[in-house]
Amino acid sequence: MRLRVLAAFSSAWLISAVTTAAAFRDPAILRSRDPATPGLLVSRQLLQSRHLRIGDIVQLSADPSGANPRPFRIDGGYEPTPDPARFAQAHLEARLHLPDLIGLIADPADPAQAGTVGSINVRLESPADAPAFALDVAARLPGTVARPTAAPDERNSPFVVLERFHLAIAVVTVIGSAIFLLALMVMLVDERRGTVGTLRLIGLTRQRLVLQVLAEGTAIATAGAAFGILFALGAEGFFNRFFQWRYDTALVFLRITPRVIGQSLLLAVPLGIVASLVASWTILRQPLLGLIRR
Amino acid sequence: MLLRSLRLAALSLVRQPTRAILGVLGVAAVGALLFDMLLLSRGLVLSFRDLLDRVGFDVRVLASDSPAFSAPPMPDATRLGRSLSALPEVEAVVRLRFEDVEIEASSAPASGDDRPDGVPARHVAGFIGAGTTARSLWTIVEGRDLSFDAAGDPTVIVNRHVGQGLGVGPGSSVWVRGRCAAGSQAMPPVRFTVAGIADFAYDSGGASTLAGRLEDLLRVCGAGGADVADLFLVRSRVGAGADAVAARIRQAHPELHVLTNEDLVERFSRIEFSYFRQLSVVLATVTLFFGFLLIAVLLTVSVNQRLGEIAALRALGLSRARVVSGVLVESALLVGAGGALAVPLGAALSFWLDGILRAMPGVPVELRFFVFEPRALAIHAALLLVAAIGAAAYPMWIVAVLPIAATLRREVVS
Numbered sequence: 001m002r003l004r005v006l007a008a009f010s011s012a013w014l015i016s017a018v019t020t021a022a023a024f025r026d027p028a029i030l031r032s033r034d035p036a037t038p039g040l041l042v043s044r045q046l047l048q049s050r051h052l053r054i055g056d057i058v059q060l061s062a063d064p065s066g067a068n069p070r071p072f073r074i075d076g077g078y079e080p081t082p083d084p085a086r087f088a089q090a091h092l093e094a095r096l097h098l099p100d101l102i103g104l105i106a107d108p109a110d111p112a113q114a115g116t117v118g119s120i121n122v123r124l125e126s127p128a129d130a131p132a133f134a135l136d137v138a139a140r141l142p143g144t145v146a147r148p149t150a151a152p153d154e155r156n157s158p159f160v161v162l163e164r165f166h167l168a169i170a171v172v173t174v175i176g177s178a179i180f181l182l183a184l185m186v187m188l189v190d191e192r193r194g195t196v197g198t199l200r201l202i203g204l205t206r207q208r209l210v211l212q213v214l215a216e217g218t219a220i221a222t223a224g225a226a227f228g229i230l231f232a233l234g235a236e237g238f239f240n241r242f243f244q245w246r247y248d249t250a251l252v253f254l255r256i257t258p259r260v261i262g263q264s265l266l267l268a269v270p271l272g273i274v275a276s277l278v279a280s281w282t283i284l285r286q287p288l289l290g291l292i293r294r
Numbered sequence: 295m296l297l298r299s300l301r302l303a304a305l306s307l308v309r310q311p312t313r314a315i316l317g318v319l320g321v322a323a324v325g326a327l328l329f330d331m332l333l334l335s336r337g338l339v340l341s342f343r344d345l346l347d348r349v350g351f352d353v354r355v356l357a358s359d360s361p362a363f364s365a366p367p368m369p370d371a372t373r374l375g376r377s378l379s380a381l382p383e384v385e386a387v388v389r390l391r392f393e394d395v396e397i398e399a400s401s402a403p404a405s406g407d408d409r410p411d412g413v414p415a416r417h418v419a420g421f422i423g424a425g426t427t428a429r430s431l432w433t434i435v436e437g438r439d440l441s442f443d444a445a446g447d448p449t450v451i452v453n454r455h456v457g458q459g460l461g462v463g464p465g466s467s468v469w470v471r472g473r474c475a476a477g478s479q480a481m482p483p484v485r486f487t488v489a490g491i492a493d494f495a496y497d498s499g500g501a502s503t504l505a506g507r508l509e510d511l512l513r514v515c516g517a518g519g520a521d522v523a524d525l526f527l528v529r530s531r532v533g534a535g536a537d538a539v540a541a542r543i544r545q546a547h548p549e550l551h552v553l554t555n556e557d558l559v560e561r562f563s564r565i566e567f568s569y570f571r572q573l574s575v576v577l578a579t580v581t582l583f584f585g586f587l588l589i590a591v592l593l594t595v596s597v598n599q600r601l602g603e604i605a606a607l608r609a610l611g612l613s614r615a616r617v618v619s620g621v622l623v624e625s626a627l628l629v630g631a632g633g634a635l636a637v638p639l640g641a642a643l644s645f646w647l648d649g650i651l652r653a654m655p656g657v658p659v660e661l662r663f664f665v666f667e668p669r670a671l672a673i674h675a676a677l678l679l680v681a682a683i684g685a686a687a688y689p690m691w692i693v694a695v696l697p698i699a700a701t702l703r704r705e706v707v708s
Binding site: 158173177179182183187 | 320
């Protein structure tokens with residue numbers, strides 16, 4: 001079996017080896033216990049898609065044509081760290097020890113390559129110094145790029161943009177919901193025109209009726225918001241399982257956090273109360289005789 | 295019959311204007327969102343296809359199925375390029391190489407420090423090393439294009455971002471230092487003259503891009519890997535077709551990965567853009583259900599409030615079909631008016647949403663997420679029609695089975 005390493009780059013302690021589908025057509029897989037054969041780890045997705053097993057020997061080559069392959073033994077499988085930026089792509093990856101990778105890709109004619117890495121991860125004693133350290137490295141080593149791993153809140157990062165998009169969609173949905181709610185309340189209040197007239201006739205003041213409507217609106221809005229949150233909590237698992245199955249990833253797509261619940265309540269309950277009041281006011285401000293159709 | 299039903303429905307709506315207006319506005323809001331989701335569902339794919347077609351090449355040849363900028367280079371590129379050009383179905387072949395470089399204006403401080411106004415003295419940019427006939431990859435907006443014939447000083451064209459960021463324009467000099475493969479950082483910087491400012495077809499908003507001749511890129515990166523290419527762009531002859539050319543190349547070079555524009559579009563549609571397609575399906579379903587619910591509730595409550603009136607009309611001689619069709623037409627009027635309002639509202643909304651999404655890094659400036667096509671309008675109308683019929687079904691059934699005498703008696707007694 002021939003496995004091509006088409007691109008090998010990443011941090012100093014691991015590599016990602018992107019593989020092609022064509023490289024796995026030959027099902028003949030050797031198995032070996034030879035301790036001299038270097039080991040590697042293979043992603044779960046690659047193991048499954050190519051029916052590989054722990055202990056199998058695979059051939060890796062740095063050449064796209066598959067020339068000069070070297071044997072590696074699969075020592076284990078791993079679940080790739082979920083990456084939201086690449087969730088739609090199949091994680092067909094392998095990880096090698098750095099010396100093995102360098103031995104695989106280095107050009108014998110260029111000894112300098114043996115001492116070359118794509119990137120180096122550095123853990124600082126004080127993580128707060130990361131920005132200053134990155135600036136210092138960039139100044140001292142021209143041609144290198146040093147970045148803190150805890151990226152600042154870039155206002156144009158894909159997820160911030162997506163968050164803005166989802167918020168915009170939510171705003172439009174809320175506007176639609178508000179109109180729906182208002183229409184519903186107008187109809188309900190209209191249906192109770194006679195009842196309101198009767199209550200006014202037996203002596204209930206407008207203020208009392210407004211308070212009653214307010215209490216009723218609060219109760220309905222709270223119950224509606226609670227139902228919506230419960231529905232969302234129930235749907236959370238379904239959506240996550242569906243998308244995790246669809247994209248073969250451990251990524252969590254939907255998470256109902258206390259903050260989300262708080263935002264929903266803050267938006268839905270006042271909206272419901274306002275809709276109740278606006279709809280009721282159209283009836284309450286009418287003269288008593290108009291209410292009882294006299 | 296239809297006109298009579300229409301009149302009956304219109305009178306019912308006019309009699310309750312607040313309810314009717316809120317119904318129309320509600321449908322307009324959800325209809326606008328539905329329309330936008332339909333534009334989004336295929337917008338990226340349509341826009342991406344248009345972008346690929348505009349560049350004028352219909353086949354791409356790479357070493358692997360990795361994206362163009364991360365695919366490994368193809369060795370023996372000169373021979374490979376000749377081999378591709380020799381195919382009878384091929385009209386033109388462009389050899390491309392992509393490398394990261396650092397670029398700074400030659401007037402920048404020698405220390406490489408940032409300018410006093412905080413503008414970085416150096417830009418990390420993508421250098422496109424191009425063979426001849428690559429001009430359709432960019433559009434010159436100032437100055438002149440690269441010269442592939444003259445053997446004089448090396449020239450580059452830069453995009454607006456680099457031009458503005460470094461304060462350089464046509465005729466300016468810049469230093470370019472390679473950040474190419476291993477060991478290239480030891481290469482000395484090369485001085486280039488900026489020939490022109492250009493818009494690059496695949497540039498994202500904040501991208502720093504420059505293009506020069508392949509041989510000049512070799513001067514920047516060193517001779518290592520001189521005869522390699524990251525990508526070949528191939529244009530098929532008129533009448534030959536991209537599929538035929540791709541098949542011939544696959545036959546001649548089975549070790550290479552050959553993609554037509556259609557293959558790329560299909561792949562992006564299936565993988566990279568699938569999130570937006572699925573999001574649009576989910577939201578379109580939710581909004582459609584929401585619209586259905588809104589109209590169904592409005593009509594049901596409205597009909598329930600008018601049961602006595604409907605029974606009286608039936609008693610006066612109006613046929614069951616006419617009263618039932620009146621409810622259907624009432625639903626159609628609400629959805630029709632709301633749907634008509636939804637199209638311009640949705641179009642305006644799509645500009646806003648498109649502006650938000652296009653701020654995403656790495657997205658080509660020319661790419662659009664929301665693209666109008668007549669098909670979207672037709673589907674929008676069809677879905678709203680289905681929603682109108684579905685929403686009217688229950689109130690129509692109430693009216694159809696309404697017992698006339700019992701309802702009138704109940705009305706009188708109450």
